[in-house]
Amino acid sequence: MATPDVSVPIGRTTPVLDRAVAVRHRILPTRALLYLALLVLSLVFFFPFFWTIASSLKSTTELFDFPPLVFPAAPQWSNYATVLTTVPFLLWVKNSLVVVALSTSGVVLSASAVAYSFARFRYRGRDTMFLVTLATMMLPGQVTLIPQFILFDKMGWVNTLNPLWVPAWFGGGAFFIFLLRQFFRSLPKELDEAARIDGAGYPRIFWSVLLPLCKPALATVMVISFISNWDNFLTPLIYLNNQNLFTVALGLDYFQNFPQQAGMPMQNLLMAASLMAVLPPMVLFFVSQRYFVQGIILSGFKG
């Protein structure tokens, strides 16, 4: 029930022009403020990276100049090489990549199979099991940590990479199962039925009909799993104490505490190492941004 707009004075000849002027006056400052806010915020979010990059290229004496130099006089690219020779950083990268690759493939394969079951089959206990699955998202990881450690210790897996990826092959975790189940449910059931009429069994329907259609969701799962495994610190901290088995996250922390042993590293080396640790998830994000953003949204608000 919109009342007619009576605020326009009668007799004015160019209401359209008036409105345009009014709109420009009202909108322009707001737009300008909006862009100003966006720019300032971008600066806030980006400045620390800029500072890291600048610091990583400074010489040791430049680090302690006051006031600090914004740009180093001559970029010390050799800082990066020094990191690689001071600690087995490339080995840590390799370990991280092994863990990430093995756990991510486990997550993708097992979570999609489980999600297929939850989305497409009817059996006793399915809904209960699904509810339990969702409930595990609320569980603090600390409570399973100690018994898992004891279990892996008894299996002789302490100081191996196994505890970091083997659990991923058992369903991959509630979050991924939920995300993929939502995606399976959005695919028309007629696809399955048509494939059944053509004589396909369930494994074949799963593998050759539905899974190829899930590519966007699977890409999301891959990216999120990569990033969270790359970031993971607590699990490697608990299971690994052999330097040659460290992941990047654990190695970086070790590198921080290195001076107590060898008088190194300076902040420029630490920043160089940190940047190298940030790079892989960031590159992956830029490559897969579209899927990634979609996936987070999908997981977040579609009940």
Place this chain on the structure above:
Amino acid sequence: MAASSSAQRALKQRSARSFLPKLLGVDTPLQAQTALWGYLFVLPWLLGLIIFIVGPILASFYLSFTQYNILTAPKFIGFANYEHAFSADTLFWPSLGRTFLYALLVVPIGLVGSLGLALLLNQRARGTNIFRTLFFVPSLTPTVALALLWTWLFHPTVGPINTMLVLIGLPGPGWLTSAQWALPSLIIIALWAGLGGSTMLIFLAGLQGVPQELMDAARIDGAARWAKFRHVTFPMISPTMLFNFVLGVIGALQVFTLAFVATSGGPSYATWFFALNIYNQAFQYLNMGYGAALAWILVVIVLSLTLINLALSRRWVYYAGD
């Protein structure tokens, strides 16, 4: 003999045929066969749930009543671990209070900030995608790198933040090296990393789901900006708010890595969070039984808070579908 055995077999088969569907919760044998496939596909998770989640939860419940250091068999000691936590462990109550304080600040500020960023991005300014990416990038930083990076930014004498403060004539605090400022510093770091992260993306999606008709209707009714937000936008995104809120609380109560790397819980226990206490007891001192008791206390706290949040949410969350 042969005849009777085949009759028996048929009978057995028939009873199996009607028994199996009932057992699996379906109507016909064909559906029962399908259900078996369903179980097969869910099997990895069923095993994972038992081996890595339900089993360990029960095991740590048992261990919380024991003294156990992995090397010798667990010794049952009743409620001694819990008594020790509540009355003798001088780090218990302070670390719990500190963790609550951290959550109490990080979660609301984080939610309001993330929603604010999402609202800004939702104005459909030119270049929104670029800004969205710039805001998101900090959340991709591995937590260890985040801690190292900010230790350097917060450096009391040569860090850029204190340099700027000195230039405008303010005394820069010791940030992570000061018992008074360490906790606020960690909160600033967590907010910097989290504001533009997945919480913001989820809000953004929620905002984009607010029907334009409702906004138009509110505008025609003469609603001001705040009124539109209060009475249209907020109710429409309240389920998203609940989701972010519940997960935010759960995450904040488990804060560990940031404090472990940036401050090691110090200086003088100023950032000694509950999870650090668990880690220290279980994996530094090998007090697995006591660590399990602490972990169980955390579980009870997190679960009850989540249930309270979900119960209270009925008062402020609006589901358009209902």
